[in-house]
Amino acid sequence: MLIAAKRKGLAPKLLDCRNSGDTAGDKSRVVGYASFALASESPRYGAGHGRKLLQIARQSISAALGAGGEPGAPVAEESWLRESRASFVTLIQGDELRGCVGALEAQRPLAQDVAENARAAAFEDTRFKPLTLDEFERTDIEVSLLSTPKRLLFEHHAELIARLRPGVDGIILEQGEEGKRATFLPQVWEGLPDPEQFIAHLKRKAGIAPDTELRSCRVKRYTVLKWREAEFRQ
Structure with a gap:
């Protein structure tokens, strides 16, 4: 259970701690009890988190196009980026879809998931031709962070x-x-x-x-x- 909780970014939080002496009165020999809840360590996601995810997505595509940025998995300095989460990355030109790829279940750290989905949306969505550098400059990116289905x-x-x-x-x-x-x-x-x-x-x-x-x-x-x-x- 603890291994599964870690994969999902959950951490134990102490709810209460008691011993048998609290009810029986004799505290010379006691049995201890504690109750814990497994809760997300993730911060409440806000605009700052969104900006970071969009930056990761854009840099991932830019690096693949040879237009700047470091190739490979992004450096996830913040703990929330290392948690396993499922995401989709959508590319939009004007009001038209230009690519959309993602995962429905969490399989890898969030930063890596967004970076790889961004590259796949740009170059591997079979509904579209691979994105060009000229198109990239006029492409809007959207990142969606999914709850557990x-x-x-x-x-x-x-x-x-x-x-x-x-x-x-x-x-x-x-x-x-x-x-x-x-x-x-x-x-x-x-x-x-x-x-x-x-x-x-x-x-x-x-x-x-x-x-x-x-x-x-x-x-x-x-x-x-x-x-x-x-x-x-x-």
Whole structure:
């Protein structure tokens, strides 16, 4: 349990400490008891954290283009950057998507995750040609930090639709036996505000037939903290 807690950036916090003498009265020979909670060591993420993650993403792409910056994994001097977290990096030109790559589960330190996802969004997203230096100068970067996905239980289609939170939920849709899986970040609600259409497009992205009963699929949801370069230029 302690190994798993460490991987997730959790630390024990003492809640209370007592011994049998507190109740029995005799303190010459006692048995001690303590209660602990495992809680995140992470600071509350704010604008400063977002700026740092955006800087890591931009420097990673810049180094890959030979335009400056150190190649390889970034130096994570701050402890929160060394915690295992899941992130997505999105590239935007104007109002158009130019690349988006990320992980749904924490697999590596946050700084490394953002750096590698940034490079992958720029050069490995198969929907687009590799990013050029000229494009890079007019590309806006957005970093999303994901919460741990949680299973969304429902009895029927209408219940699932009613439980979705437009603008808040990122959704993962899986069809286990077929190995089909896809996700939409919460930002996708901006273009697909209707829950029915949101799920229909997510099915299409996952390669799941439109008439497939959602009860045969596994649905998870998560939330994100996100920062975009354009927000800091305003």
